[in-house]
Amino acid sequence: MSDNISISFERDGVDWTRAAEIFEKAPLGTREPDTLRRTFENSDLNCFAWDGDALVGIARALSDGLVQSVIYDLCMLPEYQGKGLGTRMMQGMMERLNTANVVLWAVPGKEGFYARFGFRPMLTAMALVEDPARTASQGYIRL
């Protein structure tokens, strides 16, 4: 990792094939570059981490601007994990979201990372998902 790390909130210069590689390698699963691009374009806040002009991390959020927001898809390349980039991206997004409540789904095992920002486990969160069996096997829901 160089000392030329930066965080941006604009989509300018984002290569969505590279973003999809980051998503897959993180690993968060697989998403087609065009699907990833459209989900980011349709979101209220985008966040990107760069090493020079190389994209190394991505995240997005939906927000009503006042009361509720939801953070999705925070991930970075494995070789950039554990170096404080996720913290910088979270801090930048939380400042900009500025809503009373923020919700997210932590990847199982990553809850501790979000607890550092004050996130607490939700006791009544429920989700309607495309593939309940798969989502249950990934540790996100109970059937």
Ligand SMILES: CC(C)(COP(=O)(O)OP(=O)(O)OC[C@H]1O[C@@H](n2cnc3c(N)ncnc32)[C@H](O)[C@@H]1OP(=O)(O)O)[C@@H](O)C(=O)NCCC(=O)NCCS
């Ligand atoms: C989860 C992720 C976004 C965190 O970003 P990161 O840049 O690796 O995290 P940071 O380096 O900013 O970590 C900050 C602190 O959180 C701690 N931390 C990281 N993961 C943690 C975990 N699972 N539990 C507890 N603490 C954790 C780190 O030890 C670090 O502590 P320190 O400052 O005392 O050294 C990143 O590792 C990642 O992309 N992981 C793979 C994809 C993923 O799981 N994304 C989350 C989607 S919900």
